[in-house]
Structure formats: C-alpha cells, structure tokens
Amino acid sequence: MEKFDNNTLYVIKAALNQREAEILSPAAALSTSGTRRIDENKLPGYRQAFSVDSDRILHSLAYTRYIDKTQVFYLINNDHITHRVLHVQLVSKISRTIGRFLGLNEDLIEAIALGHDIGHTPFGHDGERFLSELCRSNGIGYFNHNVQSVQFLDKVERKGKGWNLCLQTLDGILCHDGEIHNQMLEPDRNKTFEILQKEIDSKNIDPDVKLAPMTIEGCVVRMADTISYIGRDIEDAIRLNIIKRSDLPQETIKILGDTNGTIVYNLVSDIIKNSFHNKYIAFSPEVSQTLKRLKKFNVEQIYMNPKIKKHTKTIKRLFAVLFEHYLEDIETQNYSSVIFSSFLEDMSGDYIENHRKEEIVRDFIAGMTDRYFLRQCPESLRPDPLTIT
Numbered sequence: 001m002e003k004f005d006n007n008t009l010y011v012i013k014a015a016l017n018q019r020e021a022e023i024l025s026p027a028a029a030l031s032t033s034g035t036r037r038i039d040e041n042k043l044p045g046y047r048q049a050f051s052v053d054s055d056r057i058l059h060s061l062a063y064t065r066y067i068d069k070t071q072v073f074y075l076i077n078n079d080h081i082t083h084r085v086l087h088v089q090l091v092s093k094i095s096r097t098i099g100r101f102l103g104l105n106e107d108l109i110e111a112i113a114l115g116h117d118i119g120h121t122p123f124g125h126d127g128e129r130f131l132s133e134l135c136r137s138n139g140i141g142y143f144n145h146n147v148q149s150v151q152f153l154d155k156v157e158r159k160g161k162g163w164n165l166c167l168q169t170l171d172g173i174l175c176h177d178g179e180i181h182n183q184m185l186e187p188d189r190n191k192t193f194e195i196l197q198k199e200i201d202s203k204n205i206d207p208d209v210k211l212a213p214m215t216i217e218g219c220v221v222r223m224a225d226t227i228s229y230i231g232r233d234i235e236d237a238i239r240l241n242i243i244k245r246s247d248l249p250q251e252t253i254k255i256l257g258d259t260n261g262t263i264v265y266n267l268v269s270d271i272i273k274n275s276f277h278n279k280y281i282a283f284s285p286e287v288s289q290t291l292k293r294l295k296k297f298n299v300e301q302i303y304m305n306p307k308i309k310k311h312t313k314t315i316k317r318l319f320a321v322l323f324e325h326y327l328e329d330i331e332t333q334n335y336s337s338v339i340f341s342s343f344l345e346d347m348s349g350d351y352i353e354n355h356r357k358e359e360i361v362r363d364f365i366a367g368m369t370d371r372y373f374l375r376q377c378p379e380s381l382r383p384d385p386l387t388i389t
Helices: 006-023 050-057 059-069 082-100 108-115 124-137 146-154 167-174 195-207 215-240 249-258 260-275 285-303 312-331 338-342 349-353 358-367 370-375
Strands: none
Touching: 006 312, 006 358, 050 108, 050 167, 050 285, 059 082, 059 370, 082 108, 082 215, 082 260, 108 146, 124 312, 146 167, 146 195, 146 260, 167 195, 167 215, 215 260, 215 285, 249 260, 249 285, 260 285, 312 338, 312 358, 312 370, 338 358
C-alpha cells in the first residue's frame, strides 16, 4: 500500500495550482498569487492560500457572532426573517455560482463573501449610522462597516494578532460596497498593503470615496451582495406585512420578476451573459436600470418605512449611553467593566498601544450581537420587540 504523507499532500497542492493555471480564466486570481503581510511559505501547509483564508474567517469569533446580527429588521418577533449569517451565506453561494460560470477562483470568492460583513454593528445600518456619529464626535473619523470588517480580521481577532489574511481577500472585503450601484465594475489591479491602508484612511475621512476591488473575484462579490439582499428583503417585508407583492413596480416585475427566486435567477443570468470572457463584471444596461429602480423602491417602501423604525430613537440613545460608559471605564481603569473582562483581557500589546481609547470602544461595540448589546444596557431602557401585523 502506497504511503500517504505530507509530501504526497504537497504534490497534490502543486497539481491543484497547476490545474488552476490551466482551467481558470486569464482574468482570475490564482491561489499562488495570494500575498500576506507575514510570509507563511516557510511554514508547513499544503492548502491553497485563499482556501486557508476561508477557513480562518469561518473559525473567527466575529464570524460566530453573525448569527445574532441584524440584516434589515430588528427587534421584531419573527423567526423567519433574514439575519446577517444567512445573508453572507447567500452572498457566498450566489457569487460562487457566478464565479464558476466565469472560470474564476471560487476559494477567493468564498473568503471575501464570508468576511465582507463581519464589521457590521448590531442593529444593521441604523446601528452603523449611530456608531459613525459617535466616532466622528469623538475625533476618530467615520465608521464604515467594510473598513471595520478589515479591522476585525486584520487587527482585532486572535487577541489583536489578526488572521494574516491575503491582500486580495482583505481588499475584496474593503471594496464590497453593495449599496453603491454599478452597471459595470472593472478591477483596479496592482494594489499593495500600503495602498490598502491609504484606501482605509480615505474611507475614514470620506465614506463616499469610491473604491474598486483589485480582483475580478472581488467585483463578483460586490455585485452578488446586491443580488442577495434585494429580493430577500422584499420577501421579508411581505412576510412582515410591510408591503404587498402587488406593490412592486410593474416595470421591475416585467424584467426581473416578483419573487426572490426569479429576481436572483434573472440578475445572475444577466451578469454571466454580460461578463463571460470579459475582464470586467457587468449587468446589461436595461437590467442595471431596472435593478436601480428596484433598489429605490426598497429604500422608500422598506428601509425607511416607519413601521420598522419605532425603536430607532431608543437604539440611538443606547449607543450613546454605552459609548460614553465604556470610555469612562477605560479612563478610570475600571477593570471590572466588561470592556476589560470580555475584550481587552489578554489583548496584545500592539493592539492596545496602537489604538486610542475611542477606537477600542468602537471595536468593542461594533463586534456586539444585538442581544449582547441590549444586555449591557440598563434594563429600564431596553425596548421590547415589535409584533408587526
């Protein structure tokens, strides 16, 4: 019987790398191109670089907390609405489907997709907005969940050591910006870790700065982010009696359909048809304009609907209460505080030395789940979940 040892595994890895070079699109990012801050080539390991990144993200504490993070609807009594953990799985599946048809690196796509929303605050985009206001008033710039995703994976996880992920993965996470509408997206190649940091700094100063991923795989995830939420949010809103299916614009129904399944299918099919054998990812002009119209409908009829905003003022107040409380705990060295016992305990010296107290508070609050956030608040201030009928 032939002995199966590490040397055999390295041979298999070499064969996998060779197969990528032979079968993937010329536009794809090969696993051998994966670049880390700290070179790991001398360490024993037979897995390909972007596959390792996916595993590291899956095993991160921040990924575990996805399970109780708001996607759109928070403090609502319904077990069937989408939470952040399902959203990132949908992004991963949809983007890998597109990547498979276009001959792209599915490991890199998966790593970017699984990590892209790790920096989201509790209570979704409302929480992001509240925390951003607090960050600005405390002199540390805007809060951006995509920047925070890189911050968690690169600087906070593993007690401040970070996961040493590939540049291509971190860049795709930073540049995912699913709220920005693009008909066509072309990679901005030849980035470095220095350029990545400059882009992070620019987003902290101006969150409207537009960035393009350095890989076509990152472009796919960015497009798939929109595809994954646009129809799913509609289904959740219908389930919660916030809108009716008949409310959908007739011009979007004609092109994309009126269910999440048909919307996803038509958008994915359009991207594949318009991106095949190209060095960019694109919708057709007609589908792009239709999607833009549907996004506008979602904003006006779902995301800004007063039925789901009844607790907004309370949540905003609680963000301020916790931010001020933890700042005071750090300033007074209140070691009994949870920011010490649950976050800073055993944290690396590099993290503590290189972050202001306001940034430490930002990282702690941003990483909270919805339930953990509420448990830290005075019981008398905690809002009760809504039942929408």
